[in-house]
Amino acid sequence: MAESPSFAALPLEALCDAALGRARELGANDAEVRVERIRSQLVALRDAMVETTVDDTELAVGLRVLRRGSQGFAATVELTEEAAARLADEACAIAEATSSALAVPVVLAEEPVHGPDVWSSMYEVDPVEVPLADKVALLEDWSRRLLAAPGVDHAEAAVLAVTEDKHFSSLAGTVITQRRVRLRPVFEAFAVDSETGSFESMRSLAPPAGRGWEYATGDGWAWDDELARVPELLAEKVRSPSAEAGTYDLVIDPSNLWLTIHESVGHATELDRALGYEAAYAGTSFATFDKLGSLRYGSPVMHVTGDRTVPHGLATVGYDDEGVEAQSFDIVRDGVLVGYQLDRRMAAENGLGRSNGCAFADSPMHVPIQRMANVSLEPAAGEGPRTEELVSGVERGIYVVGDKSWSIDMQRYNFQFTGQRFYLIDRGRLAGQLRDVAYQARTTDFWGSMEAVGGSSTFVLGGAFNCGKGQPGQVAPVSHGCPSALFRAVRVLNTRAEAGL
Amino acid sequence: MRQDGRLPPPQEVVERALAVSRATQGCVVIVSDTSEADVRFARNTTTTNGTRRERHVSVASFVGSGDGVGVGVASRSGVGDASEIDKLVSASEADAKRARAAEDEAPLVVPSEVDPSFTEPTVETGAPVLAEVVGGLAGAFERARAAGRVLAGFATHQVSTVYLGSSTGLRRRHVQPGGTLELVARSDDGTRSAWTGAGSAWFDDVDLLALEERLVRRLSWAQRRIELPAGRYETILPPDAAADLVVTLSEAMSGRDAEDARSVFSAPAGATKVGETLSSLPFELRGDPHEPGLQCAPFVIAPASSADVSVFDNGAEIGRTIWIEAGRLARLQYHRSAAQRSGVAPAFAVDNLTLELPGASGGLDDLVARTDRALLLTCLWYIREVDPHTLLLTGLTRDGVYLVEHGEVTGAVNNFRFNESPVEVLARTVEAGGSERALSREWGEWMARTAMPALRVEGFNMSSVSPAI
Numbered sequence: 001m002a003e004s005p006s007f008a009a010l011p012l013e014a015l016c017d018a019a020l021g022r023a024r025e026l027g028a029n030d031a032e033v034r035v036e037r038i039r040s041q042l043v044a045l046r047d048a049m050v051e052t053t054v055d056d057t058e059l060a061v062g063l064r065v066l067r068r069g070s071q072g073f074a075a076t077v078e079l080t081e082e083a084a085a086r087l088a089d090e091a092c093a094i095a096e097a098t099s100s101a102l103a104v105p106v107v108l109a110e111e112p113v114h115g116p117d118v119w120s121s122m123y124e125v126d127p128v129e130v131p132l133a134d135k136v137a138l139l140e141d142w143s144r145r146l147l148a149a150p151g152v153d154h155a156e157a158a159v160l161a162v163t164e165d166k167h168f169s170s171l172a173g174t175v176i177t178q179r180r181v182r183l184r185p186v187f188e189a190f191a192v193d194s195e196t197g198s199f200e201s202m203r204s205l206a207p208p209a210g211r212g213w214e215y216a217t218g219d220g221w222a223w224d225d226e227l228a229r230v231p232e233l234l235a236e237k238v239r240s241p242s243a244e245a246g247t248y249d250l251v252i253d254p255s256n257l258w259l260t261i262h263e264s265v266g267h268a269t270e271l272d273r274a275l276g277y278e279a280a281y282a283g284t285s286f287a288t289f290d291k292l293g294s295l296r297y298g299s300p301v302m303h304v305t306g307d308r309t310v311p312h313g314l315a316t317v318g319y320d321d322e323g324v325e326a327q328s329f330d331i332v333r334d335g336v337l338v339g340y341q342l343d344r345r346m347a348a349e350n351g352l353g354r355s356n357g358c359a360f361a362d363s364p365m366h367v368p369i370q371r372m373a374n375v376s377l378e379p380a381a382g383e384g385p386r387t388e389e390l391v392s393g394v395e396r397g398i399y400v401v402g403d404k405s406w407s408i409d410m411q412r413y414n415f416q417f418t419g420q421r422f423y424l425i426d427r428g429r430l431a432g433q434l435r436d437v438a439y440q441a442r443t444t445d446f447w448g449s450m451e452a453v454g455g456s457s458t459f460v461l462g463g464a465f466n467c468g469k470g471q472p473g474q475v476a477p478v479s480h481g482c483p484s485a486l487f488r489a490v491r492v493l494n495t496r497a498e499a500g501l
Numbered sequence: 502m503r504q505d506g507r508l509p510p511p512q513e514v515v516e517r518a519l520a521v522s523r524a525t526q527g528c529v530v531i532v533s534d535t536s537e538a539d540v541r542f543a544r545n546t547t548t549t550n551g552t553r554r555e556r557h558v559s560v561a562s563f564v565g566s567g568d569g570v571g572v573g574v575a576s577r578s579g580v581g582d583a584s585e586i587d588k589l590v591s592a593s594e595a596d597a598k599r600a601r602a603a604e605d606e607a608p609l610v611v612p613s614e615v616d617p618s619f620t621e622p623t624v625e626t627g628a629p630v631l632a633e634v635v636g637g638l639a640g641a642f643e644r645a646r647a648a649g650r651v652l653a654g655f656a657t658h659q660v661s662t663v664y665l666g667s668s669t670g671l672r673r674r675h676v677q678p679g680g681t682l683e684l685v686a687r688s689d690d691g692t693r694s695a696w697t698g699a700g701s702a703w704f705d706d707v708d709l710l711a712l713e714e715r716l717v718r719r720l721s722w723a724q725r726r727i728e729l730p731a732g733r734y735e736t737i738l739p740p741d742a743a744a745d746l747v748v749t750l751s752e753a754m755s756g757r758d759a760e761d762a763r764s765v766f767s768a769p770a771g772a773t774k775v776g777e778t779l780s781s782l783p784f785e786l787r788g789d790p791h792e793p794g795l796q797c798a799p800f801v802i803a804p805a806s807s808a809d810v811s812v813f814d815n816g817a818e819i820g821r822t823i824w825i826e827a828g829r830l831a832r833l834q835y836h837r838s839a840a841q842r843s844g845v846a847p848a849f850a851v852d853n854l855t856l857e858l859p860g861a862s863g864g865l866d867d868l869v870a871r872t873d874r875a876l877l878l879t880c881l882w883y884i885r886e887v888d889p890h891t892l893l894l895t896g897l898t899r900d901g902v903y904l905v906e907h908g909e910v911t912g913a914v915n916n917f918r919f920n921e922s923p924v925e926v927l928a929r930t931v932e933a934g935g936s937e938r939a940l941s942r943e944w945g946e947w948m949a950r951t952a953m954p955a956l957r958v959e960g961f962n963m964s965s966v967s968p969a970i
Contacts, residue, residue: 046757046808049604054805055596057577060555073551077579078507094538094550094628101638103546132573133599154761192762197769198890199762277543280653280685280696283882286969365553407883407918409897411969414918416895418887438887438895440918440965471541471655471683472551473946491965498920498964499893 003118003177007037007165010059010079012177016169018081019063022088024171030066030108031088031171032322035079036164036364039128043135044158048143050136052158060364063087069105070095073367109347109355111324116175119318122311123181123212127161130213135159138216139187142227146189149231151238153199154190159183159216160208160465162477166321174323182314182477184208184465185216185223189230191238200435202234203420205255205402207462208477210312220312233421233433240433243422245494249397250439250487251390256419257377258462258480259403264443265297265304266375266480267469268412269331270358271340271350282469283410286443287337289350295337298447301380304332306341306373308357313374314463314477315360321368324357331375335447343370362474369470374463376481377453384455387484393452397425398437398492403462405438416440418495438493446487454483508556508581511623515666517586518560524594526563526570527609527668529815531804532580533557534623534664539657540635545642547635552628556580559804561812562593563609569602572812574805605811607837609669610801612816619672623662626678630658630704634682637709644713645686650720654684658704663802671816675798677852678702679949681940682709685900686716687970692726693913694970695719696879696900698741698940700949702794719879719901725912727904729966735875736961737905738926739865740939740953745881746894747786747856747953748944750923753892754824756833756843757808765892765924766833775845778829780927784858786825788851794938795950797852810850811836819849825927853950858933865955868934870908872957877903877910880942881919892922897967899942916970917963932957 016033023031037059044052061084062075072095074087139157146155164180188203206221215221252260267285272278274285287295297304308317308326317326322344331339342352343359360371391399402420409415422437423430441449463479509517511532522528535555541548559576573596575589628635634656645652658680665673683698695716701707738746758764759773766774790799801814814836823831832848840847869877879901887893895918902914933954941951 042805044807050601051604052805052807053572053574053596053600055573055575055592059577059579062553070547071549073549073553075551075553075555077555079579079581080507083507090552094540094552097628097632098540098547098550098635098638101542101547101635101642103642104544106548131599132596136601154763190761190763194762194770197762197767197772199767201763275544276651276653276687277548279543279651279687279694280541280655280683283969365555367549367551369549405885405887405895407885407895407897409916409918409967409969410882410899413969414897414965414967416887416918416920416964436888442968472537472539472657493920493964495888495893495920496891498962499888499891499922500925500960500962501891 004165004179010035012167014081015061015079015084018084019087020169020171022085023065026088026092028065028067028092028171031063033061033063033169034321034364035061035167038162038164040162041128041132042160043132043139045139045143046156047154048140048147053132055132058363062364063091064367065091065095066106066108067092067095068099070099070102071106075365106345107348108344111344111354113173114176114319114323114325118177120179121181121210121316125213126163126181127183127213128163142187145227146187146231151191151235152189152231153192157187159185168323170323176319176323178318181212182208182210183212183215189234191234200234200238202230202237203402208314208465210314210316237421237433237435240435242496243434243437243492243494245497246492247489248492249394250490251387251394251397251399251425251484252487253401253484254458254460254462254482255402256400257482257485259406260417261375261377261480261482263406263408264412264415266372268443269340270370271342271346272370274340281471286411286413291337293338296335297332297337297444298335299450300335301453302332302335302447302450303378304375305329305378306331306356306375308373310374312461313479315372315374315479320357320359321361322355322359324355327357329356341370341373346370360476362476366472366474369474371469371476372467372478374479379456379459379483380453385452387454387458390452390454390484390486391425391430392428393486394425395427398434399423399425399430413442436495438495440491440493446490449488449490450485451488452486454485458483511664512620514558514580514586515664517583518590519666519668521587521590522562522668524562524597525565529561529667529812531559531802532664533661535659535661536625536627537659538626538628538631540631541655542638543653545645545652558589560589560593562597564594564597566602570606571597571600572603573597573600574812576804605806605813605836605838607811607813609667609813610671610816611669612671616673618674619664621674624660624676626658626660631656634707634709641709641713649689651687651689652684656682665802665816667816673800673816677798680704681945681949682707684712684716686720688720691970693720693723694900696942698942700938700940722903722910723913727912727914729914731917731963731965733960733962736958737868737872737875737877738956738958739878740937740955741942742878742880743856743953743956744939744941744951745884745943746923746926748854748941748948748951749884749894751824751854754833755809756835757839759833760843764889766830773833775830775832779825779924780828780930782858782930782933783827784825784856784927785823786856787821787823788853789821790819790851792853792855795853795952797950801849809834809836811838813838817849819851822848822851854948855936855952856954857936858954861933861954862935864934868932868955868957869905869910872905872908875905875957876914877905882943884943887920892924893920894922895920916967918965918967919962920964921962926958929959930956931959
């Protein structure tokens, strides 16, 4: 956990000074420059044979300026002072060129000057420094274990490792160097019925995490246990009956619920969306600004926070990409909408004071936009119920485990999710797996039907590397923690029936 | 080309990397220089705007091992001097030496002829390409404010110049321009919304006013609101919405997945459905690097291998590739090595997609005029695979669903969540118009070059109502 010597050896200050100095000369009111190196490695095996390897380094400098109320951004891979200074000319030029169509001058919320400061996420072994051959060897071992199990016909295993070094400097005087590390190991087993050509699959439940290579070798996830269990679980799934469509009580495991939170709460409570700034692409939100403080989002046991400080969170930072210090804040309290995720523009435009630090750019080539914090559902206070206790309170229902397919509308009302495993709940007990299940609901109906949340022992930090938003498209990593939770009377579909079979 | 005395010419990068390569079985170098400009707007004002210039260099080294060829690929942005090139080559060779024998091994491609354009410079774009659109935005915003509309959208233009060289003597260059303009207009009370978009190579054929007029027309259709329940409806997909589904269909054409019994195109006992009829209409689905208006790379550019793409195939010629012919599945995607194993011809991914019904003509309005009662969509959104076995997809209708009655649009309908398979959609298509340039709202960022007909489909499964607008 230290600043990267090779990154620190780059002419960071000289590049930033050149860009900011020229921006000042050109009359920029505000300017922020990021020199950023993103190393990413992907190794993917199919049936224990290497299918894909990627070993990539992105190194570039990007500058955002605010001049006469108009924003401009420019970026280049050329790391010279001349090129950095030229970015200011280009960013100011496009800010000027588009100012004729600017109706609302951009204002950024005040933020104290920070630094110079150095911050790093929590990890032990930088995963991109682990040789690809070692990664291949680990994934071969996983694949062979799966393929050796009865009933497994094919196996996939992959790991995606990212190490992000970022140097931020602003005209206001903030100077920050940050390092973030993240890892996504995954495996999936497939069972094929060669007579019919049909198949089933089951994927590991391990979430991606803000951890180093140690995560793939057992620190934070019991890989050996899951590798041993998945073939049996897959065999059970192959034998299981197709679900009957209808209305069921659902107990949803954190391995599935994190994604429902992401889509129906995380995105819906981004203020730029709620105000219409994403109307052309990601969409808007039913949780409009006039409903702040009054919208009944869910049941009284629903408490949701935005947090950019949680250890191992994929959206955890020391400072965001506008130089705002990381924070934790309420979004839903006692089932009522009480807060939004903000960047500096959203905070200033709506009189909300300081930004809560949700600006992010996925690349030095992209401008920071408002992105998601680690948005998490709090567990029950005290010890709280275990998952088994939630199940015991269900007469006829389904226990949903693992995420798979997901989709939600552009105002975050109507969603549909599937999963890795579905268990029938019969009179308070699990009664075997079901196939072909999807659950579908409207956001506030669904969260309003949440009768109980599990205790902290059920809490898991899930998440994804690939949350998309913005134009040009940007991809952000984000975590979502949650306990198991019990929902009453949710619509369940049979996916084969939906396909007309 | 923009050199500024800092980044060496891309050809020099290619030649330097090949000169220092010590890989026993060869080396492939890909240099991609990309420039881009974009303007984003919402709430009748510009928001974020930017320009960027990028170079990305990939080096693939091939090294003999005991039982085959090991591959190492290293890539990075920038690459400013010889030492950085040398480091990249060394990194790829180190990985190749430690790699197991590659499953996709094939002889590196040997040039059949010299590409004279290889010596030509990078082609660039910048903010001036968007000047006419940007110049028109202020007026569009004024008109929108006066009429109680709120405009949002995005204009972007990008040019990539790719240089590909190999130790076998390949020297190829491809210039890929491309851009899109998307517009959304919402009534200021939030009760009506409409979308339109256009893809273009150089933005010289993008007509902001015409697109604005299309939005105004669609918002006017929505003056009458009709609530309809979930169910199966005869549905008209305009070319853009057809592209939303057909792009997903094309993504499912993996030969390996089909043979492994993991795709909608799998048949029992490791066979595939090639040769089976998908539609009673004689549709042709093709990719063609030389398709007029949709030109794309005529050779393989593969910085990494995957199920149906191989770094060994870099530089291989891509020709007109017919995926569906006369309504039958004609072929699936294979790289050369997999094709040899399976006893079929290689079929490479093509960066454009055309669906055509031979003999069909007329546009969306003609199809509407011939329709007694159907839903008319605008575009589809948040499309995700639910079941790969049937290619069942879920997603939403967005920014305009209309009811057609007796050949005319009679009002706007609520949005729906659909659960449908594009394979079934083709099978249940009863009529199609002539093919025209289309922009997939969902996939246009990755597949902007499409031509599609409007489709009239029976029994489109609208699974539930979405109150979103």
